[in-house]
């Protein structure tokens with residue numbers, strides 16, 4: 182079942198096109214990661230899904246509901262964590278959890294949630310006295326306390342220390358196991374790869390790629406990175422002439438190139454045929470980070486060409 186459906190979304194603020202044309206859908210129980218440069222339109226997209234922003238054109242459905250006209254029903258299915266949590270300064274962590282839990286028929290146990298997020302010792306602390314990372318974790322707890330069918334998490338772990346980040350990941354994995362559908366905006370590739378079933382790469386207000394993390398990595402032309410240190414000069418042109426080899430270059434005392442899996446074997450054959458000996462051979466799969474930079478970089482070059 183499709184839980185979130187976004188079609189032809191466009192939103193401008195004066196002259197700024199925040200979202201140009203975005204369509205995507207998220208299936209029930211799926212975690213969709215949203216990645217992209219600052220100002221790409223990620224938050225505007227998520228806020229449109231939450232019904233907090235009115236799109237200029239396009240449609241949004243969450244569990245079949247239009248977030249703009251069915252707000253009351255939507256609050257029962259949707260949990261939202263936005264970038265900046267704002268609560269009254271004097272409210273304590275326990276009070277905030279109780280207050281939010283009261284909105285829902287079947288809330289999660291607030292204490293348990295707080296414990297899982299490392300806030301167990303902060304239940305009686307007032308909001309104003311929490312650190313930035315603790316406020317952030319409280320906002321995650323508040324987004325999830327209603328056991329929502331759909332959770333929107335914007336910059337889930339930005340500003341959290343490594344241990345807190347891992348606690349949050351484990352919590353998200355438990356929530357996923359309950360069947361919650363999640364849209365998660367992140368700038369962290371490790372987080373995206375670990376938690377997300379699919380990733381939408383957004384740049385310039387458009388989806389430039391949407392696929393599984395592995396699919397994005399292998400969609401690049403030359404997904405393998407090979408490096409070695411030769412014992413003498415190497416003719417780089419002879420290596421780049423091999424079908425499937427891209428970007429052969431000198432890197433310090435060695436050579437680094439990108440290639441398809443098949444081309445790596447041909448490179449080794451060519452080196453042997455040319456009598457080149459080498460040490461420190463490394464062959465690794467290119468990372469999600471590489472795929473991100475290449476896919477987002479390609480759209481930047483395109484838009485520069487258009488505006489040039």
Ligand SMILES: Nc1ncnc2c1ncn2[C@@H]1O[C@H](COP(=O)(O)OP(=O)(O)OP(=O)(O)O)[C@@H](O)[C@H]1O
Nearest residue numbers: 194197198199217218219220221222223224225226
């Ligand atoms: N309320 C607003 N008024 C004016 N401009 C806005 C408003 N909200 C967003 N924008 C602009 O729309 C564009 C997209 O912003 P958005 O917050 O959606 O980006 P983002 O991808 O979430 O960025 P980041 O990674 O920095 O959080 C930006 O150029 C931003 O300045």
